[in-house]
Structures are given as C-alpha cells and as structure tokens.
Amino acid sequence: MPDLSFLQSLETRPPVVAGGLSPRDLQNLVTLAKRGDEAAFTDLVTSQHRAVFRWALTFARDGDEADEITQETFVMVHRKLSQFRGDSPVEGWIYGITRSIALQRRRRVKRRALLSGSRMPGVVTVYNTDPGARVDRERFMAYVRHFFVELPPRQREVFDLVDLQGHDPSEVAELIGIKAATVRGNLFKARASLRAQLIAANPAWKEADR
Amino acid sequence: MTTCSECLAEMSTVRLADAGPGSAVALHCAQCPECAAVAQDVAYAERRLAYALSNAQPGMLPSEVSVNALEGSERLRRKRVGRWVRGILVAAGTGLVAFAANDYYMSKAEQRGQIPMETISLRCLTPEQAIELVTPYLRSSGSAVYMTKGLHVITMRGRADEFISAKIQLKYRDAPGQCSLPVPLTAPQPDATIPPVSGTPGKD
Numbered sequence: 001m002p003d004l005s006f007l008q009s010l011e012t013r014p015p016v017v018a019g020g021l022s023p024r025d026l027q028n029l030v031t032l033a034k035r036g037d038e039a040a041f042t043d044l045v046t047s048q049h050r051a052v053f054r055w056a057l058t059f060a061r062d063g064d065e066a067d068e069i070t071q072e073t074f075v076m077v078h079r080k081l082s083q084f085r086g087d088s089p090v091e092g093w094i095y096g097i098t099r100s101i102a103l104q105r106r107r108r109v110k111r112r113a114l115l116s117g118s119r120m121p122g123v124v125t126v127y128n129t130d131p132g133a134r135v136d137r138e139r140f141m142a143y144v145r146h147f148f149v150e151l152p153p154r155q156r157e158v159f160d161l162v163d164l165q166g167h168d169p170s171e172v173a174e175l176i177g178i179k180a181a182t183v184r185g186n187l188f189k190a191r192a193s194l195r196a197q198l199i200a201a202n203p204a205w206k207e208a209d210r
Numbered sequence: 211m212t213t214c215s216e217c218l219a220e221m222s223t224v225r226l227a228d229a230g231p232g233s234a235v236a237l238h239c240a241q242c243p244e245c246a247a248v249a250q251d252v253a254y255a256e257r258r259l260a261y262a263l264s265n266a267q268p269g270m271l272p273s274e275v276s277v278n279a280l281e282g283s284e285r286l287r288r289k290r291v292g293r294w295v296r297g298i299l300v301a302a303g304t305g306l307v308a309f310a311a312n313d314y315y316m317s318k319a320e321q322r323g324q325i326p327m328e329t330i331s332l333r334c335l336t337p338e339q340a341i342e343l344v345t346p347y348l349r350s351s352g353s354a355v356y357m358t359k360g361l362h363v364i365t366m367r368g369r370a371d372e373f374i375s376a377k378i379q380l381k382y383r384d385a386p387g388q389c390s391l392p393v394p395l396t397a398p399q400p401d402a403t404i405p406p407v408s409g410t411p412g413k414d
Contacts, residue, residue: 045276
C-alpha cells in the first residue's frame with residue numbers, strides 16, 4: 001500500500017517569513033518612525049526585509065529585480081509613513097506597497113519593450129563579486145520561473161499567498177483588494193495550470209491516465 | 211469508486227493539504243500506486259517551491275536597505291518640494307507678465323481715449339476719396355480715420371496739427387465750387403513739414 005503521509009506533511013508549511021515582531025510592536029515602530037525616529041525605521045526595515053523580498057520574488061524576473069522592488073518598497077514606506085492611519089495591519093499595508101511597486105515596474109518594462117519594439121527583457125546580468133552566490137541565485141530563480149513563468153501575475157500572486165504561504169483566501173482577498181470569489185477563481189486556474197505541467201511531466205502519469 | 215482520470219482531475223485543482231485521509235484523492239491513491247506517485251510528485255514539487263521561496267536570501271543587508279530608503283525618501287521629498295517651488299515661480303512669473311501686459315494695454319487704451327476725434331461731413335467727395343486724401347497726414351501713434359456706412363462723413367482721430375493739414379486737403383477738394391470740377395493732378399501743400407507718404411490709404 002502506498003505511503004500517504006506526504007499528504008499530511010503538507011500541513012506543516014515552511015516557516016512564514018516574518019520579523020518575529022507582534023502586530024502591536026510593528027504599530028509602535030511605525031508610530032515612532034512617523035515622528036522621525038530613524039532607528040525605529042531601521043528596526044521596521046530589519047523586521048520586514050525578508051518578508052518584502054519574499055513577496056517581491058513572486059513578481060520579479062530574478063533576485064536582483066526582487067532586491068530592487070524591496071528597496072523601492074521601503075523608500076515608499078518611508079514616504080507614506082504619515083499616511084498610515086493604523087486601521088489595518090502594518091504587514092498588509094507594506095504588502096500593498098510592494099505589490100503596487102512591482103506592478104508599476106512590470107508596466108514600465110512592458111511599455112519600454114513596446115516602445116523599443118523588443119520583447120520582454122530576460123534576466124538582467126548584474127556584476128556580483130561572489131560568483132558562487134550568483135550561480136545559486138540564478139539556479140534558484142530558474143527553478144521558480146520554471147513553475148511561475150506561464151502564470152499571469154494575479155494567479156501567481158494568489159497561488160503563492162494561499163498555497164505556498166498558507167493564507168486563507170478571504171484574507172488574501174482583503175490583502176489584494178479583490179473579491180474572495182475572484183481569489184478562488186484565480187487559485188483554481190493557477191493550480192490547474194501548474195499541476196497540468198507537473199502531472200504531464202510525471203512518468204507515472206501515462207500509467208495512471210488510463 | 212474514483213477512476214484514475216477523476217483522481218487526476220481532482221488533484222489538478224484541489225489544495226493538496228486539504229486532501230486528507232478521507233478525501234477522494236487519498237482513498238484512490240491508497241489503491242493506485244501510479245496516482246499515488248503522481249500525487250507525491252506534485253506535492254513535493256510545490257513543497258520544494260514553497261521552501262525555496264521562503265529560504266531565498268535578499269542580496270542586500272537590511273541596514274543598507276534602511277539607509278538607502280531614508281536617503282531615497284529624502285531625495286524624493288526634495289524633488290517634490292523643488293517641483294512645488296518651480297510651479298509657484300512659474301505661476302508668479304505668468305501672473306506678473308499678465309499683469310504687466312494688462313497694464314500696458316490698458317494704458318494704451320486710455321491714451322487712445324484721450325486722442326481728440328473729429329467728424330467731418332463731406333459735400334461732394336466720397337468717404338473713400340476723403341480717407342485717401344487725409345490718411346497721409348494722420349501719422350502719429352493712435353491716429354486713424356474711419357468712415358461710417360450709410361453716412362457721408364469721415365471721422366478722424368489724431369493730433370491737432372494733423373487735423374489742420376488734413377482739413378486743408380479736404381477744404382480744397384471738397385469746397386462747393388470744386389464739386390462739379392475734375393480733381394486737379396496736384397494739390398497745394400499745406401506746409402513744408404508733411405512727412406513723405408508711404409502709408410496705406412484707409413489705414414485704421
């Protein structure tokens with residue numbers, strides 16, 4: 001009899017990237033940063049840096065672009081500190097900024113590609129003093145692209161937030177600002193598209209598809 | 211009993227973590243090693259992806275990002291202030307030019323209102339002929355000559371000395387005795403200081 005323990009093991013998700021600060025701590029940091037406390041802002045960046053980078057990865061073409069999105073996000077977070085009223089969680093607010101920066105970049109790249117008559121640019125080659133790390137990053141991004149390249153940004157985002165990060169669809173709907181039904185629709189399409197590839201590539205598939 | 215095709219169809223859209231021991235996928239996979247292998251592959255591929263994304267390391271240190279963010283934000287703030295200042299300066303400059311232009315044209319109009327005007331009724335010359343006669347003598351800034359449609363008159367605007375010269379011309383050619391005579395080739399000059407004529411007859 002086949003071992004089905006892997007199905008239960010999916011319940012144990014990878015640790016969700018977070019800074020280890022409670023929502024109240026984050027609110028306090030934002031309040032202090034709003035008053036011009038640079039140390040508080042640095043703490044806020046330190047706590048959210050990996051999470052923002054993780055979110056940026058689903059929109060980016062490569063790790064360098066994810067780094068750029070992360071940087072731009074924190075510039076914008078600092079610029080908009082005064083506009084944060086504290087009605088919503090800090091993480092949701094930062095996610096919204098990350099998302100909007102990433103989509104703006106995507107539009108900009110598309111427009112430039114359209115104007116120059118070329119196709120979407122490929123991986124940007126940036127000089128890195130550590131060739132090993134560079135190769136690792138490239139291999140990792142190739143792996144991520146292998147899954148995500150066919151998915152439209154919205155489906156990619158929803159699949160990542162629900163299936164990979166373990167958020168609830170209704171939570172994601174609130175985070176992105178769309179209806180829960182739309183989240184489920186996108187999730188359904190994303191899973192179908194990704195798994196169709198995985199299943200088709202599996203050697204056991206031909207046997208199973210009788 | 212679920213078939214392999216049904217199991218694969220279910221597997222391609224359901225959240226695998228939800229496919230617990232009692233689910234259709236789990237029940238079928240327990241019986242079918244091929245489908246179990248596919249399910250295992252799919253589950254592990256997604257799990258690897260989730261871990262790969264979660265373990266990805268940013269290329270920059272948080273302190274570096276923080277410093278860059280503070281500097282970038284300050285640069286943007288300065289840019290924004292600069293844009294405001296430029297906008298205000300442009301608006302002020304435009305206002306100043308508009309004010310100066312308005313002042314200039316108003317004073318011109320006022321000047322024009324102060325220039326004396328005189329309407330002369332004609333006996334035998336047509337208004338067009340009269341205009342042709344007097345135009346060369348109305349040379350100062352703001353001077354003009356008009357005719358009124360349907361009336362046998364012309365209205366002149368200009369300086370008093372210009373009126374005198376123009377009236378002399380009109381008096382000679384529009385005198386009662388001249389009306390039946392053809393216009394002579396040369397007219398007497400009113401004085402020696404008349405400027406050389408180069409204006410357009412009927413100039414407004």
